[in-house]
Amino acid sequence: MIKKYRKVIQSIIFVGMFVVPLLNILEIYFIKGTFYSIDIGDIGIADPLAIFQAIISSRHINTTMFISVILPILLILLLGRVWCSWGCPYYFIVEGIDYLKKKLKIKNSKPSYDERLPHKTNFIRYGFLIIGILFMGISGIPLLNLISAPGIISSQALVLVKFHYLTFEIFFILILIILEFFYFRFWCRYFCPQGTFLSLFRWKKGLKVVKVKDDCSNCLSCIRACPMLLNPMREADNSLCHNCGDCIEVCPDNKKVDTLKFRM
Amino acid sequence: MSIKKFLQDFLNKNPFKGFYQVDRLRPPGAVEEKKFMELCIRCARCIEVCPYDSIKRADLFEKMQIGTPYIFARDRACYLCMKCPSVCPTGALDNNLVDAEKVKMGIAHIDQNRCLNYLYVKEEEGVISTGRAQICSTCYNVCPLQDKAIIMEKYILPVITEKCVGCGICVEKCPTEPKSVYITPSGMGNKDTAGFYYQRSKMSFKKSEEITDDYLKGDKLLQKKQNIQGEDKPKFKNNFKVQEKIEGW
Ligand code: SF4
Ligand code: SF4
Ligand code: SF4
Ligand code: SF4
Ligand code: SF4
Numbered sequence: 001m002i003k004k005y006r007k008v009i010q011s012i013i014f015v016g017m018f019v020v021p022l023l024n025i026l027e028i029y030f031i032k033g034t035f036y037s038i039d040i041g042d043i044g045i046a047d048p049l050a051i052f053q054a055i056i057s058s059r060h061i062n063t064t065m066f067i068s069v070i071l072p073i074l075l076i077l078l079l080g081r082v083w084c085s086w087g088c089p090y091y092f093i094v095e096g097i098d099y100l101k102k103k104l105k106i107k108n109s110k111p112s113y114d115e116r117l118p119h120k121t122n123f124i125r126y127g128f129l130i131i132g133i134l135f136m137g138i139s140g141i142p143l144l145n146l147i148s149a150p151g152i153i154s155s156q157a158l159v160l161v162k163f164h165y166l167t168f169e170i171f172f173i174l175i176l177i178i179l180e181f182f183y184f185r186f187w188c189r190y191f192c193p194q195g196t197f198l199s200l201f202r203w204k205k206g207l208k209v210v211k212v213k214d215d216c217s218n219c220l221s222c223i224r225a226c227p228m229l230l231n232p233m234r235e236a237d238n239s240l241c242h243n244c245g246d247c248i249e250v251c252p253d254n255k256k257v258d259t260l261k262f263r264m
Numbered sequence: 265m266s267i268k269k270f271l272q273d274f275l276n277k278n279p280f281k282g283f284y285q286v287d288r289l290r291p292p293g294a295v296e297e298k299k300f301m302e303l304c305i306r307c308a309r310c311i312e313v314c315p316y317d318s319i320k321r322a323d324l325f326e327k328m329q330i331g332t333p334y335i336f337a338r339d340r341a342c343y344l345c346m347k348c349p350s351v352c353p354t355g356a357l358d359n360n361l362v363d364a365e366k367v368k369m370g371i372a373h374i375d376q377n378r379c380l381n382y383l384y385v386k387e388e389e390g391v392i393s394t395g396r397a398q399i400c401s402t403c404y405n406v407c408p409l410q411d412k413a414i415i416m417e418k419y420i421l422p423v424i425t426e427k428c429v430g431c432g433i434c435v436e437k438c439p440t441e442p443k444s445v446y447i448t449p450s451g452m453g454n455k456d457t458a459g460f461y462y463q464r465s466k467m468s469f470k471k472s473e474e475i476t477d478d479y480l481k482g483d484k485l486l487q488k489k490q491n492i493q494g495e496d497k498p499k500f501k502n503n504f505k506v507q508e509k510i511e512g513w
Contacts, residue, residue: 020312021312024312024313027315029313029347032309032312032313032351033307033308033309033312033351033353034307034308034309034312036305036306036307036308037305037307037309037353037354038309039309039351039353044353046305046307046353047305050305050307051305051353051354053305054302054303054304054305054354054356057302057303058299058302058303058354060303060355062354062355064352064353064354064355064359065353065354065355068353139328140301140302141301141302141328142302142304142305142306145305145306145331146306146330146331151306151307155306155307155308155321155331158308158311158312159308159311159321162311162312162317163317163320167321167322167323167324167330167331168323168324168330169330169331
C-alpha cells in the first residue's frame with residue numbers, strides 16, 4: 001500500500017516537473033519554479049541548502065529567503081526526510097533503474113547489510129557536505145547547486161519544455177545514472193549534499209519507522225528491502241532513513257498484527 | 265609587482281564571479297554581478313516566467329556561470345514586462361522593482377562607423393563614399409523609451425542618453441551585420457575591467473537635462489493623429505489636380 005501511494009506521488013511530481021513550465025508558457029503562473037525553489041500560489045518553498053549557500057556566500061539574509069525555508073524544514077521535522085523517497089525526481093529515476101536491472105536480470109549491486117555500514121555512510125556523506133560547503137565558501141557562489149540532482153533534473157525539464165534543448169548540466173545526471181548501474185544508490189547514500197543537508201533537520205519526535213512489537217518472525221526481509229542499508233528494526237531513527245516505507249511494505253508479520261509501523 | 269598587488273589581482277579575478285562580455289545581460293533588477301553570483305541559486309524561476317523567452321539558462325560557454333540567467337540581447341532582448349524581478353527567491357533580482365524606467369541592465373552604445381544613419385550623413389557630407397545610402401532609424405523606432413533613452417540629433421543621428429535601461433531591443437532589431445549598437449552590461453566588474461565599449465559609450469553619453477521636451481507622446485500623439493482631417497487639401501506649388509475620392513476607400 002505505502003509503496004503504491006509513494007509511486008503515485010512520485011509520478012505526479014515527476015510529471016509536474018514538465019507540466020509546470022508548460023503552464024507558464026500558457027501564462028498560468030500559479031506554480032512556478034524548479035526543485036531549487038518553487039512558488040505555489042503565494043507560498044514560497046526553497047531547497048534549504050540552496051538558501052543556506054546563498055546566505056553564506058552573500059553574508060546577507062532577507063525575508064523571502066527566510067520564509068521559503070520554513071515549510072520544507074517543518075515538513076522534515078514532522079515527517080522526516082520524505083522529500084527524498086516521496087518527491088525527488090532523481091530517486092524516482094534510480095528506482096526505475098533498479099526495476100530495469102531486475103527486468104534485464106542484471107546482477108544487483110546492492111551490498112549486503114553490515115552493522116558498521118551506516119556509520120561509514122554517514123561519515124562519508126557529512127564529510128562530503130562539509131567539504132562542499134568549504135569549497136562553496138572559497139568560491140563564493142552557491143557551488144553545490146551545480147551538483148544538485150533534483151534541481152538539475154527539474155531545471156533541465158524546464159529548459160527542455162521551454163526552449164527544446166538541454167544544457168550541459170544534463171551530463172552530470174547522465175553520468176550519475178550510468179554509475180548507478182554499478183554502484184547501488186551511491187549518490188543518495190554517500191554524496192547528495194541536498195539530501196544530507198535535509199537529514200540535519202530530522203527530529204526524534206517526527207515520523208519514523210518503529211518496531212512496535214517486541215518479537216517478530218525474524219525473516220529479515222526488512223533489512224533486505226531497505227535501500228539505505230539500515231536495519232529498520234533497530235536503526236530507523238538513523239538520519240539516513242528517508243521514510244520510504246519499503247521495510248513496512250515487505251514485513252510479512254504486518255499482515256497479522258502491527259509489527260513494523262510508522263510512528264510519530 | 266608586489267606580493268600584495270599580485271594577491272589582489274589574483275583574488276579579485278575570481279573566475280567564479282563572472283566575466284565581461286557585451287550584449288550579455290542579467291535580467292532586470294539584477295544586483296551587481298559579484299553579488300548576483302553569490303545570491304543566484306540557479307533556480308530558473310525568472311527563466312520560467314519570462315513570456316518572451318528572453319532569459320536563457322547559461323550553458324557551458326559561460327563557464328562557472330552555468331545555470332544562471334542571461335539575456336543575450338542579439339538573440340532576444342528584454343521587453344521590460346517586469347515579470348521576472350518579483351519571482352526571485354533570494355533577491356538576486358530586486359523583488360521590489362516594478363518601474364521599467366528604473367531598470368539598469370546596461371547601456372547601449374552606437375558604433376558610429378557602422379550605423380547606417382551615421383554613414384548616410386557622412387555620405388551626404390562627402391566624408392565617405394560607399395555608393396549606397398540608407399536611412400534606418402530602427403533603434404530609435406523600437407526603443408520603449410523613445411525620446412528619453414534614445415534621441416535623434418539633427419533629426420537623423422541616434423544618440424543614446426543615460427536614461428537607457430539597456431533592454432537591448434535596439435540591438436536585437438538593428439539590421440546591420442555585425443550590429444551597430446552594443447549594450448555594455450552594468451554591474452559587471454569595474455570600469456577598468458569593463459572593457460572597450462564601456463569607455464567608448466561613456467564618452468557619447470548625453471546628460472538627460474539637455475534633451476528638449478517638445479514632442480508628443482502616447483495618448484497626446486494618438487489624439488493629434490486622430491484629429492488630422494482629410495478635408496484640408498494639401499496645397500501644392502504646381503497646380504496638381506487633387507483627387508476628391510479614392511475608389512473603394
Ligand atoms: S539524497 Fe539527494 S538525490 Fe537522493 S533522493 Fe535525496 S535529494 Fe534526491
Ligand atoms: S529503514 Fe525503512 S523507511 Fe527507512 S530508509 Fe530503510 S526501508 Fe526506508
Ligand atoms: S522584464 Fe519581462 S521580458 Fe524582460 S527579462 Fe524579465 S520577464 Fe523577460
Ligand atoms: S530567479 Fe533569482 S535565483 Fe532564480 S535563477 Fe533567476 S536570478 Fe537566479
Ligand atoms: S536605447 Fe532604448 S532600446 Fe536600446 S537598450 Fe536603451 S532603452 Fe533599450
